[in-house]
Amino acid sequence: MKAGQRFYLREVLSGLVLTGHHFFANMGKHIAHALGRKDARGAVTIQYPEERRPYSPRLRSLHRLVRREDGSPRCVACMMCETVCPARCIYIVADEHPNPEIEKMPSRFDIDLGKCVFCGFCVEACPEDAIRMDTGILEFSSYSRLGMIYTKEMLLALEPAGPDGVPRSPVPIPADRTV
Amino acid sequence: MTAAALADFGIVFGRVAFVMMFILNLGGLLTWVERKQSAIMQDRIGANRASIFGFRILGLFHPLADAIKMLTKEDFLPARADRFLFKLAPFVSVFFGLAAFASIPFGDTLRVGDRVIPLQAVTLNVGVLYVFAMLSLGVYGVMMAGWSSANNYALLGGQRAAALMITAEVAIGASIMGVIMWYGSLDLQTIVRAQGGLLFDWIPKWGILTQPLAFILFLTAGIAATKRIPFDMPEGESEIIGYFVEYSGMKFGMFAMADFLETVVIAGLTTSLFLGGWQVPYLYDTGFRFPWGAALGLPHVAVVLLQVGAFSLKVVVMIFVMMLIRWTLPRFRYDQAMRLGWLGLFPLSILNIVLTGAVLLAWGGRP
Numbered sequence: 001m002k003a004g005q006r007f008y009l010r011e012v013l014s015g016l017v018l019t020g021h022h023f024f025a026n027m028g029k030h031i032a033h034a035l036g037r038k039d040a041r042g043a044v045t046i047q048y049p050e051e052r053r054p055y056s057p058r059l060r061s062l063h064r065l066v067r068r069e070d071g072s073p074r075c076v077a078c079m080m081c082e083t084v085c086p087a088r089c090i091y092i093v094a095d096e097h098p099n100p101e102i103e104k105m106p107s108r109f110d111i112d113l114g115k116c117v118f119c120g121f122c123v124e125a126c127p128e129d130a131i132r133m134d135t136g137i138l139e140f141s142s143y144s145r146l147g148m149i150y151t152k153e154m155l156l157a158l159e160p161a162g163p164d165g166v167p168r169s170p171v172p173i174p175a176d177r178t179v
Numbered sequence: 180m181t182a183a184a185l186a187d188f189g190i191v192f193g194r195v196a197f198v199m200m201f202i203l204n205l206g207g208l209l210t211w212v213e214r215k216q217s218a219i220m221q222d223r224i225g226a227n228r229a230s231i232f233g234f235r236i237l238g239l240f241h242p243l244a245d246a247i248k249m250l251t252k253e254d255f256l257p258a259r260a261d262r263f264l265f266k267l268a269p270f271v272s273v274f275f276g277l278a279a280f281a282s283i284p285f286g287d288t289l290r291v292g293d294r295v296i297p298l299q300a301v302t303l304n305v306g307v308l309y310v311f312a313m314l315s316l317g318v319y320g321v322m323m324a325g326w327s328s329a330n331n332y333a334l335l336g337g338q339r340a341a342a343l344m345i346t347a348e349v350a351i352g353a354s355i356m357g358v359i360m361w362y363g364s365l366d367l368q369t370i371v372r373a374q375g376g377l378l379f380d381w382i383p384k385w386g387i388l389t390q391p392l393a394f395i396l397f398l399t400a401g402i403a404a405t406k407r408i409p410f411d412m413p414e415g416e417s418e419i420i421g422y423f424v425e426y427s428g429m430k431f432g433m434f435a436m437a438d439f440l441e442t443v444v445i446a447g448l449t450t451s452l453f454l455g456g457w458q459v460p461y462l463y464d465t466g467f468r469f470p471w472g473a474a475l476g477l478p479h480v481a482v483v484l485l486q487v488g489a490f491s492l493k494v495v496v497m498i499f500v501m502m503l504i505r506w507t508l509p510r511f512r513y514d515q516a517m518r519l520g521w522l523g524l525f526p527l528s529i530l531n532i533v534l535t536g537a538v539l540l541a542w543g544g545r546p
Contacts, residue, residue: 008519009395012508019507023220030219045224 055136055165060120062137062172063111063150064158066130072097073156074130077104081122081131089115090122106152113140114148136161137171147174190296195281198300201491202280202447206439209498210242216499217506249432257329257425264327269426269433272320276440279313282306283447284368286457286486287464290479298457298487299368306367307359310448311352314404317441318344321406321413324434325422336422339513340413343403346520347410350400353528357393357535358386358452371456375463381470383460386453392531394453396524401445402501403520407438409508410516446497454493457486 029042046053055061066074077094095107122131135158142148150172159169211226215238218225229240256265283306286298303309318341325337359365362373376384387394403410414421423434450456461469462485466477477485511519 012504015507016503019220020503022222023216023503026219026222042219042222043224044222047224 052166055161057134057165059136059165060118060123060133061161061167062113062135062140062158063116063122063131063133063155064135064160065109065152065155066132067156071156073105073109073152074128075106075109075126076102076128076130077106077109078127080125080127084121084125086119086121087115087117089113089117109152109155110149111155112149114145132160134160135169136165136167137169139171140174142174150174186294190294194296194298195300198280198283198285199277201285202277202440202443205443205494205498206276206436207242207246209439209442209502210245210435211239212498213502213505214238214241216502220503220506246432249429252428254430255425255427259329260425261327261329264323265425266430268320268324268327269430269437270320271323272317272437273433273440275313275317275320276437276444279310279317279441279444280447281313282309282367283444283451284371284456285490286483287372289483297368298483302368304364304366307355307365307370307452310367310444311348311355314351314441314444315344315348317437320437321422321434324426328422328425330425332420333422333424336413336415336420336424340406340422342513343406343410343413343516343520346517346524347400347403350520350524350528351397351404353525354393354396354400354531355452356528357390357531360532360535360539361386361389367451367456371451371458374455375458377470383455383458385455385458390453390531390535392527392534394449396528396531397452398449398501400520400524401449402504403516405438405441405445405501407442407501408505409511411510412513412516415510442498442501443494446494446501449497450490450493454497456493457490459485459489462486 026042029040032040033042068074075092076097077092079092079094082088082090082092089112091108091110091112092106093108094104097103097105118133120133123133137158140148140150154172157169158172159167161167215225217223225238226241227235227238229235229238229244231240256262281300282303284297284299289296289298299306301309321340321344322337325333325335325340328334358370362370364370364373370386374383374385378384378388382388406413412419414423423431426434461467462477462482464479464482466482467473467475
């Protein structure tokens with residue numbers, strides 16, 4: 001340790017100059033912001049529920065089931081995602097599709113988000129591009145484990161996120177939540 | 180009771196009430212100041228969510244929300260605690276923090292009719308000693324809390340607090356000696372009045388200029404006496420466990436409050452001793468008289484208001500500086516704080532006494 005550092009006072013003063021500079025510079029920016037200079041930002045804070053940072057387009061968020069033009073799921077119940085899922089959180093019950101050109105469709109497609117590890121393997125495994133994780137929704141929660149199980153209808157209703165990653169569809173509300 | 184006696188009583192009550200309002204409001208506001216100042220120093224915004232009818236006014240409702248939260252929390256009493264001392268401890272801490280401010284003058288005298296009202300809660304000719312006595316009695320609350328909690332960690336925290344307090348008190352007492360020698364009085368009002376003079380006819384004779392070394396030593400020891408970062412090893416909220424580990428609810432809040440009150444007291448004391456107290460440069464009893472010849476007459480009430488305002492402003496600035504220090508420096512380790520106190524501050528204070536004595540001797544009296 002240098003002698004100057006052992007003599008604590010100088011280092012203290014340089015530290016105080018640094019933090020004090022931050023204080024007054026930020027204070028000036030806050031005042032400028034309040035006076036109408038909207039580009040002056042005194043803090044790096046993002047006021048979360050009102051503001052969001054832009055999400056990456058590669059973000060793996062809440063799943064959604066892609067729809068065909070007629071609104072039915074694009075999923076053909078091939079069980080690839082259910083098989084590849086390391087958390088075993090997908091549950092599919094296959095059914096006949098009314099269109100004879102399409103072999104199958106899911107009558108149930110449940111994802112237990114309480115178990116899901118958001119690895120994205122289901123998206124990669126899907127041969128029909130029927131499941132995606134691009135809704136941008138991160139704030140799903142529930143009061144019970146049962147409430148974390150999202151059904152086919154809930155997943156079908158979701159829209160992909162906007163270009164800035166902000167979700168376009170509302171957060172699905174599970175049955176045990178009122179708000 | 181005659182009207183005159185009633186008026187006397189009212190005046191005394193008013194003086195005490197002003198000091199209580201000043202220190203309690205400032206102390207309560209400090210929770211907000213601490214949050215906001217630290218946030219702005221760290222490029223953050225700080226607490227701003229508490230709202231009443233949608234109004235947030237920069238998070239000023241957060242102290243209120245804190246108080247409500249603490250009052251409604253469970254008031255926990257450990258099973259083997261000493262019930263009486265456990266309940267008494269936070270009150271002792273807060274009481275002495277409040278009482279310490281009593282002899283700090285917040286203005287010169289106010290003349291109403293033929294009455295001369297001294298603007299301090301208690302006029303004491305040993306004001307400095309009184310403040311120190313109250314500050315060091317404050318540590319008894321902390322030691323009581325540590326001992327009565329029936330918790331070894333709390334006891335150790337109380338011991339650390341006591342050791343730190345002794346270290347700080349010795350350094351404070353020794354560093355202040357130079358100021359007392361220079362101004363020749365233990366009365367804070369006299370010391371402040373003496374700082375109204377001019378050095379070389381143009382520099383205000385504030386203590387920070389006549390006793391710069393004592394100022395640094397006193398401020399360091401004073402921050403140590405408040406038990407706040409960088410000298411917060413009695414508490415060490417984040418990892419080492421402190422004396423109030425068993426406290427909850429408003430009792431815990433009172434310990435936090437006592438720390439803020441001590442901050443205000445140290446700021447007030449520093450202002451009185453080193454920053455000229457209520458003195459405004461070149462402001463005299465009848466108005467401004469500048470050294471370059473200009474003058475501006477002011478009525479008595481305006482002068483008094485200016486003085487009280489100057490005192491408040493100086494205290495706020497001192498609190499700002501102390502908060503800046505608190506949010507800049509990391510905590511001292513226990514042995515580092517002891518070494519700083521006994522091998523750094525104390526010998527330097529003695530050196531300051533010797534230097535002051537030598538200067539006074541060479542000058543042949545006080546300049």
